[in-house]
Amino acid sequence: MPLEPLSQKEIEDRLAELPGWSQDGDRIARSYRLPSHFAATAMVVHIAQVQEELDHHSDLTLGYNTVSLTVNTHTVGGVTERDFKLARRIEDLAPGHGAH
Numbered sequence: 001m002p003l004e005p006l007s008q009k010e011i012e013d014r015l016a017e018l019p020g021w022s023q024d025g026d027r028i029a030r031s032y033r034l035p036s037h038f039a040a041t042a043m044v045v046h047i048a049q050v051q052e053e054l055d056h057h058s059d060l061t062l063g064y065n066t067v068s069l070t071v072n073t074h075t076v077g078g079v080t081e082r083d084f085k086l087a088r089r090i091e092d093l094a095p096g097h098g099a100h
Contacts, residue, residue, distance in 0.1 A: 020032075023079070027070040029071070032100065037065055043067050056082050
């Protein structure tokens with residue numbers, strides 16, 4: 001079954017289950033603050049590992065003690081279930097890095 005973009009209502013419903021995430025045009029987005037640059041860098045590496053596992057990648061930005069990302073499914077030009085699966089995995093790993 002081909003990937004389909006989610007409806008606006010579906011996106012809103014799923015975002016309600018992911019505090020801190022928001023819609024940014026045709027993407028979902030989140031920024032995290034971490035206790036140090038090293039912790040932020042380690043989180044980026046961990047996210048990259050998950051993205052490789054899922055074969056689905058976000059746009060990641062590493063700041064001094066921040067990690068920001070946006071996610072969408074480029075092939076459909078919008079937000080899909082794959083994006084929320086990645087977002088959920090990132091949410092699950094974030095506390096282990098001291099992210100908030």
